[in-house]
Amino acid sequence: MENCIFCKIVAGEIPAAKVYEDGEMIIFKDIEPIAQIHLLAVPKEHFKLLSEMDAPRTALVGCMLAKIAAFAPKLGLDGGYRLVINQGEDAGQTVPHLHIHILGGQKLGWA
Numbered sequence: 839m840e841n842c843i844f845c846k847i848v849a850g851e852i853p854a855a856k857v858y859e860d861g862e863m864i865i866f867k868d869i870e871p872i873a874q875i876h877l878l879a880v881p882k883e884h885f886k887l888l889s890e891m892d893a894p895r896t897a898l899v900g901c902m903l904a905k906i907a908a909f910a911p912k913l914g915l916d917g918g919y920r921l922v923i924n925q926g927e928d929a930g931q932t933v934p935h936l937h938i939h940i941l942g943g944q945k946l947g948w949a
């Protein structure tokens with residue numbers, strides 16, 4: 839999608855600190871981390887909201903969760919991690935391309 843910053847990262851048009859990539863998703867470092875480890879898991883296909891998930895997208899997001907779990911130890915997240923998906927304005931979603939925040943590397947507060 840034009841003018842989507844995450845589509846541009848997927849296309850390699852703007853740089854990102856990638857830590858994982860396969861045919862369906864990439865994981866890269868958040869540019870403004872709010873935890874010791876703050877990564878973003880992003881599907882290569884553009885869609886904004888969980889409410890846009892049809893059956894293939896549901897499977898895609900399920901695979902993303904499984905891959906995050908599988909790679910967590912290699913990402914330095916042995917001690918645990920938190921996954922966050924901001925949806926829409928009230929949640930403060932700023933990038934309109936579905937993404938999963940992966941937070942860890944420290945004891946996380948709840949707020």
Ligand code: AMP
Pocket residue numbers: 843854867868869870871878923924930931932933934
């Ligand atoms: P959200 O508020 O859930 O939409 O989160 C968007 C996240 O994307 C924020 O945590 C931003 O810091 C992050 N972000 C925005 N632009 C970039 C970028 N070019 N590279 C890495 N992370 C980014």
Ligand code: ZN
Pocket residue numbers: 839842843844845846883884885934935
């Ligand atoms: Zn996009």
